[in-house]
Amino acid sequence: MSLSDVTMSPAGGAAAARSSALLSVRGVKTYYGNIIALKGVDLDVHEGEIVTLIGANGAGKSTLMMTIFGNPRAREGTITYAGRDITRLPTHEIARLNMAQSPEGRRIFPRMTVFENLQMGAAVNGFAHFDEDLERVCKMFPRLKERLQQRGGTLSGGEQQMLAIARALMSRPRLLLLDEPSLGLAPLIVRQIFSVIRELNEKDGMTIFLVEQNAYHALKLAHRAYVMVTGTITMSGTGRELLENPQVQAAYLEGGRH
């Protein structure tokens, strides 16, 4: 398969032609001071999809995740969510649009209990169906159930990652943004987390936008995927297409060996 088969011209590819993207990023440029981090990113996430963004360290993946939430704010371009331009909305108002993020570095509140961390996740929808959702995430991550009264900062890395995802789920988001959920975790836990992601998508119909360095798992899971290199989307296609692409294999899959 040649590169051109899977490369999508900005705003013109097959996916973008479908008008009903839940999240649509168009020509977004983000700067840190004078340093450009995103050099005009185009990307779509449709309702019911798992979309993966892969790329090396420092490519700008997490910056894109945070730019979608308005922090840092895109200096150029537009971000549309559910038909609404959210490019200039303050972060907390974006968070109230039924979109949740488990961000880079997990960002657990270290001096709050696991239970309080979960409460923080549910605050955005006013604790509607809190008990039900609490039960659901406890079933999903039994480890958290054992530690509900423990402080977030005392959890292990894997448990913190589970908590970050669980906290994001507490608001029953329509779109879930996951930034490197597998980072630094044991393979067994990675598998568990990826199966949770698949389940959320298949059973609950949740739309998921996943940023990953663990390209193999992430591409296998994804309906569609994008590759980001130094602030630009260089390739896109279905997860399978990218998985089989020799360039992707060479750069992100260690030559296909796994």
Added chain:
Amino acid sequence: MEVFAQQLINGLTLGSIYGLIAIGYTMVFGIIGMVNFAHGDVFMLSAFIALIFFLILTTWLGISSVALALLLVLVIGMLLTSLWGWAIERVAYRPLRGSFRLAPLISAIGVSIFLSNFVQVAQGARNKPIPPMVRDVVVLFERDGYAVALSYKQIIIMVTTAALLAAFWYVVQKTPLGRAQRACEQDRKMAALLGIDVDKTISMTFVMGAALAAVAGTMYLLYYGVVSFNDGFVPGVKAFTAAVLGGIGSLPGAVLGGLIIGLIETLWSAYFSIEYKDVAAFSILAIVLIFMPSGILGRPEVEKV
């Protein structure tokens, strides 16, 4: 023994007032990492608000019940001072958020100077007295002609402090507002990602700090019966010291620090020399900080990531 008991009572009373002010410092520091140097003057301002409304209520409106007047003064004082706290944050600190670290600090010193000068111009430079409101005392015990007394004033101060601290503690620990405040304190960026309006939460922190300063101001007026425009500085610095001593950022630490400073001051004055009471208080601060750099109840800097 009798002297000690008496000074213990006096020290706890004074410490309660310091503790109430210290909470305002510690909360603001916790949430935006800034020392609000104007907080002492907010306290002084609230004492003036209390003074004015006490006189209005008793002489103009002719309320003869001291308890009722005191309660009304407390409520009005808390409301008006909160409004000041809110306005100060809005005007002097919020525009500087995201600016370099010293900018809000300098702005706070500016607000402090503004407030004390404003009160000096508006109310005059002389001490403003009020007629003694509560005079009764309970003699706890008496030996060799020395009576250990607990005045009603002191009871009112300690009970009010304890009650408001409990209420405040409940708000911070158990309500969504308190949870949002703690979230902003621990990770503002994440709090915003979860739909928390960080600016509003910071405003509320200033409002709550100012409300507690108003309680302290009213109690100060009740205790000493006199207030002047420059009464914000020294109690403000003492309360800040209390917050640092207890561990800045920690609410129980602020109260504990306040009580310790109050006790050191009164006990030192009783047994050694009243002129050196501040030297004693600040020396203890220095010694504690050498051995416990983050204060008595402060958390160490290290945190598991």
